[in-house]
Amino acid sequence: MLSPMNINHLLQQLVITAPPFLFALTVHEFAHGYVAYKLGDPTAARLGRLSLNPMKHLDPLGVLAFFLTKIGWAKPVPIDARYFRNPGRDMLLVALAGPGMNLALAVASTLSAKVIIFASAGLPAFLDFLVQPLLLMTVASIWINLMLAVFNLVPIPPLDGSRVLGSLLPPHMARSYARLEPYGFIIVLILFYTGILPRLIMPIVSFAQAIIMG
Numbered sequence: 001m002l003s004p005m006n007i008n009h010l011l012q013q014l015v016i017t018a019p020p021f022l023f024a025l026t027v028h029e030f031a032h033g034y035v036a037y038k039l040g041d042p043t044a045a046r047l048g049r050l051s052l053n054p055m056k057h058l059d060p061l062g063v064l065a066f067f068l069t070k071i072g073w074a075k076p077v078p079i080d081a082r083y084f085r086n087p088g089r090d091m092l093l094v095a096l097a098g099p100g101m102n103l104a105l106a107v108a109s110t111l112s113a114k115v116i117i118f119a120s121a122g123l124p125a126f127l128d129f130l131v132q133p134l135l136l137m138t139v140a141s142i143w144i145n146l147m148l149a150v151f152n153l154v155p156i157p158p159l160d161g162s163r164v165l166g167s168l169l170p171p172h173m174a175r176s177y178a179r180l181e182p183y184g185f186i187i188v189l190i191l192f193y194t195g196i197l198p199r200l201i202m203p204i205v206s207f208a209q210a211i212i213m214g
Contacts, residue, residue, distance in 0.1 A: 016133065017067075017144065020140050021066060021072070021144050023105075024148050025057055025063075027052070028148060029074050030050065031101035033077045034050060041080050043083070049078070059075045071198075072148075073152075073185075088167045088168075094163070098160055099153050105145040106142050106209075109142045110212050113135060116135045120135070146205045146208050149208075154201065157180045158181050158184050159184065159188075162180075165177070
């Protein structure tokens, strides 16, 4: 049974992590749709997914999974490779756009955190109630964006890593590989609860965080 103290801690964690998580998911999916659009695929735009509105991209199960397990996802942006002039190359660029944007946000969040720390050094103590939550959100944003980047590069359909790998495979192998997609999240959940997935991605996330935070 949760005590009032535990409930208060969970609420604080929710307030700190929810904004950067929702923003990271939104920008990730927007990046996929935007790059696809620039390469000739209007599918995401026609379906209203070329948007920075989080409600357009949220997967309730993916959001719940994040707050329970620290690994989450959004609704994949629909991509139609038939619009691409060079399907293999263009699908690779679209697949890398989401994780690439998360890496960029992680670097931007690191710089922002350092600016906040530097700028707040001379501020009166009574302003801590404003500065501290902002700093905690910014630091959380670093880890969240790195986690999303690394997790999405796992080569299990429909994660971005599977699109990267599929774009590099011969067409007949890529088609066979894509047939795994209906079972992808079941495979992800099995790998998570057996501990294989956390052991795979968490050291990479921690290593990347150590590098960008200096």
